[in-house]
Amino acid sequence: MEKIVILTGAGLSAESGLGTFRDEGGLWAQHRIEDVATPEGFARNPQLVHDFYNARRAQAAEATPNDAHHALARLQREFDGEVVIVTQNVDGLHEKAGSSVIHMHGALTGALCASCDHRWPAPLEMAPGQICPSCGAPQGRPDIVWFGEMPYFMDEIAEHLAGCTVFAAIGTSGQVYPAAGFVQEARYAGADTVELNLNSTDVSRAFTRHLIGPASEIVPQWVAELV
Ligand code: OAD
Numbered sequence: 001m002e003k004i005v006i007l008t009g010a011g012l013s014a015e016s017g018l019g020t021f022r023d024e025g026g027l028w029a030q031h032r033i034e035d036v037a038t039p040e041g042f043a044r045n046p047q048l049v050h051d052f053y054n055a056r057r058a059q060a061a062e063a064t065p066n067d068a069h070h071a072l073a074r075l076q077r078e079f080d081g082e083v084v085i086v087t088q089n090v091d092g093l094h095e096k097a098g099s100s101v102i103h104m105h106g107a108l109t110g111a112l113c114a115s116c117d118h119r120w121p122a123p124l125e126m127a128p129g130q131i132c133p134s135c136g137a138p139q140g141r142p143d144i145v146w147f148g149e150m151p152y153f154m155d156e157i158a159e160h161l162a163g164c165t166v167f168a169a170i171g172t173s174g175q176v177y178p179a180a181g182f183v184q185e186a187r188y189a190g191a192d193t194v195e196l197n198l199n200s201t202d203v204s205r206a207f208t209r210h211l212i213g214p215a216s217e218i219v220p221q222w223v224a225e226l227v
């Protein structure tokens with residue numbers, strides 16, 4: 001049976017009005033990664049980190065999926081085979097389009113206890129000292145994977161990659177590992193590999209096929225080839 005594994009990144013949601021990280025003027029040009037996306041930054045200044053993710057959460061709550069998200073949901077519904085979507089995005093737009101996805105970098109809708117790892121739905125606004133409903137520690141944080149932390153579901157993802165016949169990376173710069181290495185794992189499995197992006201990336205050479213353009217145009221075209 002055909003099995004497609006798709007890795008998505010911030011470029012997929014760019015046309016929904018959500019900024020990417022590394023494009024010109026992106027989030028990492030406006031905020032220091034060490035301050036807002038590391039456990040050390042959170043320990044130093046939790047208010048700053050909550051402010052950053054509260055703003056992201058509010059934006060994501062307002063955002064709607066674009067034609068690329070809808071096309072991927074269609075692929076999951078109509079493809080004659082398995083379609084696994086692994087996303088680095090925390091914005092929830094795949095779900096709004098009707099897809100089921102693996103959130104390897106967490107989600108803005110989740111809260112995580114830094115003390116006991118309990119998870120619960122995040123309120124729209126989080127604040128320092130948020131009480132964990134399980135252990136009572138005042139250590140609630142966004143359930144987002146930060147730099148220096150292990151992404152979620154890595155064993156499950158490795159199994160999917162080992163069994164895939166097609167691997168696609170959409171709107172991701174290939175600068176953050178382990179996700180940037182998925183294309184190699186898919187190649188070892190003998191999969192066809194395709195990169196869909198506005199530009200070429202650091203890992204473009206690893207792909208056999210390239211579709212260049214805005215996700216809202218090239219993703220629906222690619223999906224139309226497959227269903
Ligand atoms: P980046 O900001 O690094 O890369 C965005 C990619 O999307 C670039 O390759 C752009 O060329 C492409 N792009 C931009 N607009 C596009 C469009 N309309 N259509 C198609 N492609 C477009 O974002 P990610 O690769 O997702 O992690 O970043 C990976 C991780 O780094 C994120 O999950 C986040 C960040 O630090 C954490 O916060 C843990």
